[in-house]
Amino acid sequence: MQLLRTLSGYEVEYLPNIAFRLMSVVLSMRDALAPVGKRLDRFGIRKGCVVVDFGCGPGSYIERASQLVGDAGKVYAVDVHPLAIMSVKRRAEQKNFSNVVPVLSAGYPVNIASQSADVIYALDMFHHVKDTDGFLTELHRVLKPNGALFIESGHQPLDGARKKILNSDCWVIVKEEKNLFECASKEHGSA
Numbered sequence: 001m002q003l004l005r006t007l008s009g010y011e012v013e014y015l016p017n018i019a020f021r022l023m024s025v026v027l028s029m030r031d032a033l034a035p036v037g038k039r040l041d042r043f044g045i046r047k048g049c050v051v052v053d054f055g056c057g058p059g060s061y062i063e064r065a066s067q068l069v070g071d072a073g074k075v076y077a078v079d080v081h082p083l084a085i086m087s088v089k090r091r092a093e094q095k096n097f098s099n100v101v102p103v104l105s106a107g108y109p110v111n112i113a114s115q116s117a118d119v120i121y122a123l124d125m126f127h128h129v130k131d132t133d134g135f136l137t138e139l140h141r142v143l144k145p146n147g148a149l150f151i152e153s154g155h156q157p158l159d160g161a162r163k164k165i166l167n168s169d170c171w172v173i174v175k176e177e178k179n180l181f182e183c184a185s186k187e188h189g190s191a
């Protein structure tokens, strides 16, 4: 892992460039074998929605997300890795996705307004996150009170991921399917 100390003094941890490039190759092979974008079709994303792809990596999901939200919507693609942001920018420019906004995260808060997102998804990335409470609190700040969060356990035991989500005290799990948790804000979900 590589550490970057930002101007605000916050330390951001991310993969060395070579590891990120290798990961991108693996993800592109995965996408060639079985495109992942269709997974988003079950997240209730509609035209005009604001969605956040947290831990977007090289951007495997942005094409489908961009199509689903349409011209009136917006897709924030957030990552801590500068190479991820470069890749998303390149993809968005090549395909003319004017509704995709790449956001480099250098700690929290990220540059997205509070309570602005209808749907947040964080896929194959939760195992990377060190400050899980900070992360889950930030997702809670960004999501609309009645919005939906989809978070995959990633490469960690399901029980551990579930505990982290519940211990953060922001979320209730409304549905669990394989390694995917659908969550709602605690205030809203238990109302």
Ligand SMILES: C[S@@+](CC[C@H](N)C(=O)[O-])C[C@H]1O[C@@H](n2cnc3c(N)ncnc32)[C@H](O)[C@@H]1O
Binding pocket: 014, 015, 023, 027, 054, 055, 056, 057, 058, 059, 060, 061, 078, 079, 080, 081, 084, 105, 122, 123, 124, 125, 128, 129, 130, 135
């Ligand atoms: C395995 S990739 C998954 C990419 C994409 N979600 C997918 O499933 O194709 C994990 C990504 O999460 C990013 N990441 C790790 N910790 C993060 C954090 N705290 N905030 C935002 N992105 C993070 C990494 O830089 C990496 O690009």
